Amino acid sequence: MKNLTGKSRGRRGFTLVELLVVIVIIGILASLMVGLSGTASRKMRESRTRAELVAIETAIGAxxxxxxxxPPCNPKDPALNSLYYELTGCLYSPARKTFRDPKVGTVMKVQAIKEHFGVEGFIxxxxSERELKQFYEPTAKTVSRISEEHGDDDSAEGPKKHHADEVHVLCVxxxxxxxxxxxxxxxxxKVAKGVNPWxxxxxxxxxNxxxxxxxxxxxxxxxxxxxxxxxxxETFSREQLSRYYKKKKRN
Incomplete structure (x- = not known):
């Protein structure tokens, strides 16, 4: 039906109150999405870590x-342990009294092993590689190399590159x-940035x-x-960790 007055009806705009309500609703939805995203990220990290925990426990049991x-531990530092070498195996030369990592070829003497891991050698x-007993298969995400020659920009993930003085640790x-x-x-x-060992x-x-x-x-x-x-x-805060273990953290 035509408008008999000849005037067109203008569209009614939003009032200030309505705009404020919409903004508040958008803010609430955004905060909920951020919260859900953070929760999902935390659960994913926990799940990956727990799966790796089970894998290492299985290897230690074998x-x-x-x-x-x-396997022995480092009495001075729980974080710098020799689990990588004990669970993957090393080649030993009785004549030279050296241990060689067959995956990357690095060679270590007893004194160096003692300095790094607090043990007199590997068990x-x-x-020969044929005789080696490998209980665990590391990946680029679960092993890190540490060397004083590495710069801050040099990735420590995986055993691909190596230096003569480097050591490897199993990582979260x-x-x-x-x-x-x-x-x-x-x-x-020297601080090994980004390395998160077991x-x-x-x-x-x-x-415990x-x-x-x-x-x-x-x-x-x-x-x-x-x-x-x-x-x-259950997962718990580091504040609940034993004081004895906290004291063993390196300064």
Whole structure:
């Protein structure tokens, strides 16, 4: 029907109150999305870490079945342990008294091993690769190389490149944030940025799994450091970690 007055009806715009309501609703939805995204990211990190925890526990169990004891730990530093070498195996030369990593070819003497890992050598060794017992297959995400020759821009992931003085450690599949000041590992006094190793304690120093071993990971989620361990099913804050283990952290 035509407008008899000859005037067209103008469209009614939003009032200020209506605009404010819409803005508030958008803000609420955005905050919910951010919260859900953060929760999903945390669960994904925890899931990946727990899966790797089970894999390492399985490897340690197979190691114990073979040798009758658990792999040794570093009595001075749970984070700088020799699990990588014990679970993947090393070639030993009795004549030279050296240990060679068959994956990258680096050679270490007993003194260097003692300085790095607090042990007199590696137990899981053989004279040929055919004789080696490999209990764990590391990937680029689960092993990091540490060397004083590495610069800050040199990625530490994986065993591809190597230097004569480098060592390898099993790492959590969630890297340590580069911007944090509390980097877990030092090598020859130099901070190994981004390296997030598995912490491992066995023997009389064990606090939780008496008679066995304590194995745990620390991951950063936001501003909080969370612990995933083999003695508690749930994830917990690092503030709840044993004071004894906190004292063993390197300064």
């Amino acid at each position: 190691y114990k079945s073979k040798f009758g004891h658990y 899981n060794t053989a004279r 599949p969630v890297p340590w944030p580069l911007e944090r000041d509390d980097q877990p590992v030092r090598h020859h006094g 912490r491992y304690v066995v023997g009389q120093s064990v606090v 799994n008496i008679g066995k071993y304590d194995l745990w990971a620390e991951i950063v989620v936001g501003d909080e450091v969370l612990v995933i361990s083999n003695w508690r099913k």
